[in-house]
Amino acid sequence: MAEARFQVIAGGAVPEEPLAMDPWQFQAVCVEAFVASWRARGFSPVTIDNDVGLLERTLVALGRPAWEVTPGDIDRVVGDLAVKGRATSTRCEYVQIFKGFHRFLQARKSAEIxxxxxxxxxxxxDEFNASRHDGDDSPALVPPPTPERVAEFxxxxxxRIATARKYGPAARDYAMFRTLYHAGLRxxxxxxxxxxDVHFSRGPFGKLHVRFGKGAHTSGPRPRWVPMLDGLDLVLRQRR
Incomplete structure (x- = not known):
């Protein structure tokens, strides 16, 4: 039998030391991948724009890459928001969006990190710095309802309008939900x-003047004009 011989090959599949990589550039790539996953799940452009802004503000406030964030960092950011008088729901949104991003990193990027x-x-x-209303139902985690589910609703x-004892309240609720759905309002x-605030003569479809749109905490409401698309003008004309 021929003598068996072994040859040592330099290098290995697993690096012995961490690879040199800019953490901020890598985090930016991770954020882009996280946002791409929202599009894959069918989130609307409005929801994506809002959540991207929220995620960016959260990461800036934390001041370090997401994988280096400690419970103390979460305490600091949430505490600062409370001192500034931000609502509990706003503080919860910061925590929720970070949890969603961190879970994405754990699922997709943990080996690279x-x-x-x-x-x-x-x-x-953890249980000490999470809001009492914090859960896994943030917009970044829960997909929107299917078109079939919306049609059923x-x-x-x-x-309900056809069988309601009073037509007015039932028609009001229908018009309000249709406005939320078609105009993308909060x-x-x-x-x-x-x-x-309803202007049927503005533009080809008519427009809503949202005088009390959400704005920065210091600048107050941010008004804007919203087109009445997908027959929303017909719904509001009937309600009028």
Missing amino acids: EAAFGVRLVCPV FDFMKQ SEEASLLERA
Whole structure:
């Protein structure tokens, strides 16, 4: 039998030391991949734009790459928001969006992060710094309802109008939900609309003047014009 011989080959599949990589550039790539996953799940452009802005503000406030964030960093950011008088819901949104991003890193990027930066991912959000209303139902985690589910909901609303004891409240609720759906308004924005804010003659479809749109905490409401698409003008004309 021929003598067996072994040859040592330099190098290996797993690096012995962390790879050299700029953490901020790598995090930017991870954010882009996270946003791409929202598009794959069918989130609307409006929702994506809002959540991207929220995620960017959260990461800037934390001041370090997501895989280096500690429970103390979460305490600091949430505490600063509370001192500034931000609502509980706003503080919850910061925590939720970070949790969603961190879970994405754990699922998709944990091996790369450990190889590049020598960090094993552990979420810094715990029972002590999470909001009482914090959960896994943030917009970044829960996909929107299917078109079939939306159609089923509005069929129910139409049947409710037909059988309601008082037509007015049932028709009002239907018009409000249709406005939320077609115009992309927030519930508070829609509830603050008045008859004078509906302008059927503006543009080819008519427009809503959202006078109390969401704005920065210091600058106050941010008004804007919203086109009445997909037959929303017909719904509001009938309600009028």
